[in-house]
Amino acid sequence: MPEKDAKGHIGARAAALISRLRALELPDAAKGLKGEWLAVSCAVCIFVITAVVCAARGAGGWAAAFAVLSVLLLLASNLWFRERVTSPILGLGDTARRIAEGSYGSLAEKFRDDEVGALTEAINDMSQKIGEASRVQSEFVSSVSHELRTPLTAITGWGETLLYDEALQDDSRRGAEIICAEASRLTSMVEELLEFTRLRDGRFALELGTVDLAALIEEVDFTYSELLRHDDIQLCCDLPEAGLPAVTGDAARLKQVLLNILDNAVKYGRSGRRVELSAAAEGEYVRISVRDHGPGVAPEDLPHVKERFYKGRGKERGSGIGLAVCDEIVSLHGGRLTVANAEGGGALVTVELPVKTQ
Secondary structure (H helix, E strand, O other): OHHHHHHHHHHHHHHHHHHHHHHOOOOHHHOHHHHHHHHHHHHHHHHHHHHHHHHHOOOHHHHHHHHHHHHHHHHHHHHHHHHHHHHHHHHHHHHHHHHHOOOOOOOOOOOOOOHHHHHHHHHHHHHHHHHHHHHHHHHHHHHHHHHHHHHHHHHHHHHHHHHOOOOOOHHHHHHHHHHHHHHHHHHHHHHHHHHHHHHHHOOOOOOOEEEOHHHHHHHHHHHHHHHHHOOOOEEEEEOOOOOOOOEEEOHHHHHHHHHHHHHHHHHHOHHHOEEEEEEEEEOOEEEEEEEEOOOOOOOOOHHHOOOOOOOOOOOOOOOOOHHHHHHHHHHHOOOEEEEEEOOOOOEEEEEEEEEOOO
C-alpha cells in the first residue's frame, strides 16, 4: 500500500508539473514561425557540435551519423520554409497585385494561425475596407451626377433661350454664351462620371456586332472636320484604299472613344492647328492613330495619363475621366490604348482592336 501511495503521489506531482508547464506563457521569440525556426536552428547547431565533438574523440561513426542528421534536418527545414513561408507570401503577392489593379475586395486564403496568417488577415481586412470605400465613392459619384443633370439641363436651356433674344447685346450676350459653354462642359463631365461609375460597377454592357471601322472613321471625320473648320483647325484623315478588316465591337462605344480622343487632341494640341487621324491593319489588329501637333505630354505625366482623375500639370486640365473611360471601353473590346509623344512633337494616341475572327 505505501508503495502504491508513493507511486500515486509521484504521478500527481508529474501531472501538476505538466499542467504548470502548459500554463507558462512562452516568450514572443518562441511563438509561431520564428519559434519553430529557432527550434530547428538550435537542433542543427546541437547536431553539428555533437558531430565535431565525436570526431575530436575519435568516434567517427557517431560523427558521421550526426553530420548526416544535420544535413537532413537542413534539407527538411528548407522544404518547411518553402511550404510555410515562401508559397503563402507569393500568394499574398498575387492578391496584392490584383488589389493594386483595381480588384478591390479580393481575398487571400489563410492557411494557418501564424505570422503569415496574421499578415493574410491584415491584407484581407484592407482589401475589404478599400472595396467598401470604393463602393461608397461610386454610389456617391453616381448619385451626385444624377442630381446635377436636371439643373444643368435647365441652365443650358434657359441660356440658349436668352441667346435667341436679339435685344441681348455686348457683355450680356457674352455672359450668356459663357453660361451655355460652361453648362455644356459640366454636362459632359457629368456624363463621363456616369459612364465611369457604370464601368466600375459592372453595369456597363456592350452591344456587340460587326463593325465597319472604315465607315465609322469616315463618319467621325466628316462630322468633326466641319466643327474644327470653324476653329481654324485642320483634320486630316488617312485610310488605306483597300479598306480595313471588320472588328467585333460596339459601334457607338468605339465612336465615343474616337470622339473623346479627338476632343483631347484639339484641346491640348490646339496650337498646332492640325490633327491627323489614320488607321491601318497590322497582323491580327487594326491600329487607329490620332496625332496632334501641339506641345505633347510632359514625360512625368505620360505613365499616368490613363489613370482615373489624373489631370497632369499642363495649362489645359480636364476632369481626368475621359481617357480612363476610353481605356476601359477598349479593354472590354480586347484591345489596347496607348499614349505617347510623336517624333517631331505632339501627342500620339493609338487604339489597337483585334480583327474579327470567323
